[in-house]
Amino acid sequence: MENEAAMIVEIAIPELNSVPERFPSHWPNIILLGNRPDEYKIHAIITTYVRLVEGAYVHYKNAQRLVQAVWNNHDSLAIGSHNLSAIYFEDCINSMHRAVLCMKRIRNNREVPASLRNMFPDTPHFTKDAIANRIRDIRDAIQHMDEYVLKGEIPEGKTFMLTATGPETPVLDPNQPNQTLKRIDRLTIGDAEVLFTDLVVWLHEMGKCAESISKYERPS
Template sequence: MHIKFDLPDAPLKPDVFAQYWLRSIFICSASTRYEINALTSTYVRLVSAALVEYEEGSKRLRDFWATHTSFNLSAMHRAISHFESCIFNANRATNCFRRLRGDRLHDPIALALRQQKFSFSQDAIADRIRGMRNEIHHLEDSVLDGLITQGQNFALRPDGPEVPHPTEENQTVKTIDRLIIGPHEILFRELRQWLQEMTDAVSKIAEVLPSSSPPAKVPNAV
């Protein structure tokens, strides 16, 4: 069996993350409302974490298949753990984003996020991320409660289609291109696109924050 990957690199972590934290901590909070500040900081933190987990999961997955002198099972276990954490963080980030964008008091951050269409926040995609997250969580409960059935998958797994090799007899080509658990599947290309959109939303948020402190007021001359 020959192995191919359809596993795009993680989106680059632009300076926008550092920009957001520097501006929000040292210059001005994202909003005059504490609730919005909490949601915004949580969203930015979770997106950054999801990017790291996707990148680490990708590295460990490639390590597993690139090891030919031994059975590098620990690399696969770490890849699964990283991708599970990525899905959990992406789900939580999506929840924060939707709450921010739907702010009923029309905070400037909410208005900025409404200027662009983000597919990851649409119901169809948000439900897929949430569905995979829930399946991971519920399967763990089933394992702990002794409800797992014979042959049932009990962990997220990287997988993909396997087809006959075009030139080598009795050989196949397997393309690792997705995450699967139970009935839920997410292509790596899809996940990468959603993470990029989440990062773009962080850029939108950072643009709302001032880049410098307001000038100090000069007292009126007597």
């Protein structure tokens, strides 16, 4: 595709279709069938995890749709879609961070029924420090950037909202002189960034864990 500036743009934001966007079986399972842990505090944390993952999925898909609108719009700069996509991506990251905290507590809390804990991988990859810290760092960058904005401490040209962007490289084609290719493959804010390919892997695993929770059957 090509925008008004004749720059070629490749949108490399993977689809998130590996698990359902929502986990509808969870709600009748706990409300109508009573398949929930006896301890209310355990019920609260696993339900919080499911709704946060649902939220992260919805935010990601809404943001992806808006990014497509930004670069496929030939009539205007689609600033509104650009700004709203940033909000959705920020909400996605925030929900993911909170979901990580919930899953860590679920995995480490011996009051959580073993029958439920055993439905997850031994240690979900997104709860390990290497990944959990990356999600947290992006979440922190979003929060700290607000502080810098309020204090008027943003350097000229610094990205102050979570933006879908990527590298721009020359097109090596003699028939397209001075042409460039911009690949939208990551989110950046300030000096922090995360690739969409990584984000989708983490969301996929979070969704698989949410699916397991939605299938929980209370021991008779």
